Amino acid sequence: MSDQPNREELFSHPVRAGKRTYFFDVKATRGQDLYMTITESKRRFEDDGSVHYQKHKIFLYREDFANFEHGFIAAVDKIQELMATGNYRDPMAERLAAESHSESSPSESIEEKDNQASEGASTEDSQVRPSDSDDINFDDL
Numbered sequence: 001m002s003d004q005p006n007r008e009e010l011f012s013h014p015v016r017a018g019k020r021t022y023f024f025d026v027k028a029t030r031g032q033d034l035y036m037t038i039t040e041s042k043r044r045f046e047d048d049g050s051v052h053y054q055k056h057k058i059f060l061y062r063e064d065f066a067n068f069e070h071g072f073i074a075a076v077d078k079i080q081e082l083m084a085t086g087n088y089r090d091p092m093a094e095r096l097a098a099e100s101h102s103e104s105s106p107s108e109s110i111e112e113k114d115n116q117a118s119e120g121a122s123t124e125d126s127q128v129r130p131s132d133s134d135d136i137n138f139d140d141l
Contacts, residue, residue, distance in 0.1 A: 010034075019043050036060045 011026035023039040038058045045051055060068055082088055 034062050036065075 008028045009025055010028060011024075013024045015022040015024070019042060021041045023037070023041065025037045025039070026034060027037065028034055036059075038060060040056045042054045043051060044054050083090060
C-alpha cells in the first residue's frame with residue numbers, strides 16, 4: 001500500500017497540551033468522502049537523549065460526528081459535575097497557582113525566566129494554542 005498517494009489533507013488544527021499535541025485533520029477519500037483524523041502525539045526521550053514521538057490516531061467518519069460529539073460533550077459535562085464535588089484534583093487550578101507563585105517569587109530573575117522560555121522553545125512548542133473561544137463544531141465539517 002505504500003504506492004498509494006496520501007489522502008488529501010484539507011485542514012489541520014494542532015492543539016498543544018503540555019507534552020502532547022493533538023492534531024485535528026480533515027481529509028478526503030478518493031471517492032470525495034470527508035473524514036477526520038484525531039492524532040495524539042507524545043514527545044518521548046530515549047536513554048541516549050534522542051527524541052521520538054509516539055502517535056495514536058483515531059479515524060472519525062462523517063456519519064459518526066454527531067454521536068462522537070454527543071459522547072464527548074456528555075463526558076466533559078460529567079467531568080465538570082464531578083469536579084464541582086471537590087473530590088477530585090484540579091490540575092488546571094494547580095498549574096495556575098504554581099505559575100502565579102513562580103511569577104511572584106523574587107528568587108528567580110526575569111533573565112532566568114527568559115532563558116528558560118527560549119531553551120524550551122521548539123518548532124512544536126511554537127504552535128498556536130487555540131483560545132477557549134475556538135470551539136470545534138462537528139456539524140460544520
